[in-house]
Amino acid sequence: MVTKKIELNIKVNNKDYKLLVSPNKRLLDVLREDLGLNGVKEGCGIGECGACTIVMNGKNICSCMVLAGQAEGAEIITIEGLTGPEGELHPLQEAFMETGAVQCGFCTPGMILSSLVLLRNNPSPTKEEIRAAISGNFCRCTGYQQIIEAVQLAAEKMRKGGVKVNG
């Protein structure tokens, strides 16, 4: 009953990994269990809530919906990769802290990563564009209002040429 393991080459948070994993293991579990990246959360397991959001090859995706085998060669960013080498915070992280956009914090990593992808593609999003960009990330605590403020603030910080970490 043991599935034959496959070799998986992925780059996560700028570091190359060569892993031996079961091909039908979810990428979510590879990141959490094999790499110990617990900032990737599981909320529903069916790609609805967005808690497991990561950035894979420049796109925000639900890592519970990707099998390990599908991630071969992928470049991945998780929340752990957003902080700079000296611990400097990304403008999105700062903005989430300043605007009160975090309550329980469980959706926060996914929310920040979806926002990161938005700001890379659209440095000056409108409120409606922000609403659309994070609509795949459920938050039960905040009503999204301060999250939207945070993304606007982060955009402003990034436009002003603030610290650019993995952004």
Added chain:
Amino acid sequence: MYKIVNKSVERIDVYEKVTGKAKYGADLNCGSQLYAKTVYSRYPHAKILKIDTKEAEGLEGVIMVITAKDVPGNNIMFGKFPVLAQNEVKYIGDGVAVVAAESKEIAEKAAKLVRVEYEELPGVFDLEEAKVENSKRVHSEIENNFIEHSHHLLRSGDVEKGFKEAEVILERTYRTQFVDQAYIEPEAVIVLPDPYKIGVEIHGSIQNPYTIRENVATVLGLKINQVRVIQSTIGGSFGGKDESVMLMAARCAVIALKTGRPVKMVLTREESFLESSKRHPFQANYKIGAKKDGSIVAVENKVYVQGGAYNNKASFANWRASIHAAGPYTIPHIKTDIYGLYTHTIYGGAYRGFSAPQMVFATESLIDELAEELKMSPQEIRLKNCLKPGDEMGTGQILLPGKIPAPLEKMIREICRKTDFESKRKKYIQEREGFNPLKKGIGLSCTFRGAGLGGEGIDTASATVTIDIDGSILIQSGLVEMGQGMRTAHAQIVAEVLGVSLDRITFGNTDTAVTMDSGATVASRGILAGGNAMLIAATELLQRLHQQASIMLNCNIENLISENEFIFNKSKPDKKLTFEEVVKECLKGQGLSLSAQGWYNPGPEKLSPETGRGKAYPTYSYGTAVAELRVDVQTGKINVEKITAAYEIGKAINPQIAKSQFYGGILQGVGYAIMEEMRTKDGYLKTKNFDDFLIPSSADMPEMEVTIYESDDPVGPFGAKSVGELGIELIAPALANALYNATGKRIRELPLNLERVLLGKTLKK
């Protein structure tokens, strides 16, 4: 002026959350841990004929399979919840066995290999069936399906006389649904056998550590002090991480003691929806009488509450419902009766607002219906009847400035002015008849909310504050941080009292071995009760520091001030001692203790059991909201366009966090009003995950405008009172009233989904 309190400082636990460092229950791992998985019932009601665990036990990597007979102590916990069902399953979420294995994959596989033979039995699946005398009983040890101690009432004046005086009488029934708290983090626990003595240590997403400790101890046949509970970071709870976590902790603890190994259990979303508590559905039958001038003379109700198969909350929730059942109005004659009923279904528990959102939906819909009948505006009828300074509440409590404030009149006037309520309302009525299928509507609601537990139970809370030699301060509350921001508010209170910077303060997670039993983190009591406990502990330490400083400065203790990290004599402010100097002298110079335990006891509120009258709560918070929506009358689809709300909360310890609580409450209110429903059919749960149980996304939420009113209220720390639950309860009635304004259709059942809006009924039953 305050230095730290009443300021929007950053949350003290936010860095860990934005960097992914904060560990939640599922992130905790322990060497040699086992993974546990529950085998759930296949029927809503059935006799268990046989449980065959052999095949599961034979699977490689399976260490143990337990059933009810393996529970060493009491199998039945608070609210009749069995650790594992014995002989009979009473609802679809009952656990019958638990497997423990070396990996979660093996545990999942083994759970499917546990063979259970059942004999299916007929059941009681809704309130109508449950109410019938001689109906099938959910619990054979009681005579009917009424939940023990769940009948609560309020008797004020004489309703018969009141209805005789009334010139207009309306009778209406309102119904609400099961909904899940839908915290994004599913429940997770890990239970470790105590390495030094017989006992267990439980970590996880636990809202009420002391309840879990007590129940697990009886399950294991141990003393309470042999069970230690430590909360992990909690990914939202809103009342929900209680019964389900109690069951998980008990099951894992049994296995941990038997195997001597740590046991971890993480629920899937499907399991969480199946096994965790829901908001109680209400069937609220109302009769209201008023004079032609709009003054309400009498309210009578009979409310039936669906409790589910097991229940440990209805007796408390119904008490709150009985007090709030007539709304924030001056009404001379009130008669309320609230009853809880068992059914073979998923069960009711605590969810933000407890029983208030259901009652406020009923009463605030009803008052709009009364206004319509009297040809008054919704604003006018509320202004005429709302509680004003000097008024007596239904419970007999008198509202007095400086004691219990009564700010609603001003709040209602201001919100209506701000939203242009009256002119929009009239305009939208005229537009009802037009050809455009998109109709606009505006609706108003208001509420009051008893702060803390009040007469519901003992409202005591504890806190420990310890100052160390480097001047750092460790604070720990007996109440739990779940994301609401309590620990930041507590830290602000302590820093304000001691006159130090927030940087000195670290917050320890709630640990039953450290802080005394504070009861449950419920009823918006984190600031009122928990904050007062912090205030008491910090004030005690300030006294000790000042005692020492008065010797060091050779001055009278009354003249000392602690501010901006210094302690000094206010008449000689040039000679200052640093906070650290005084701490060092206390600890190393004099050998004094700088650890204090704060214990807050507001005293039991006194109520007559015959009438429900008396001092129900120490004080009240207030709220009012205006909802604006657009509805497509061809599809039934509602778009919520704007929510404007105002809340009176005494003093905001942290205005930004207080606002966050309201935004979140409003979101849950919007979900409750128009989208969310846990559907059951013949006892089976039809709503299994987030693809079926739809909750508001950022695209569903409107812009929110929240105003905080402050007042002088002497009960809480620095005048602060309850915040957490006020946000949610105003939204469903405000939206139902707005829908009526848009369409002329009154819908008396939640949620206001497509079918109800379009057809006036749901097709899903």
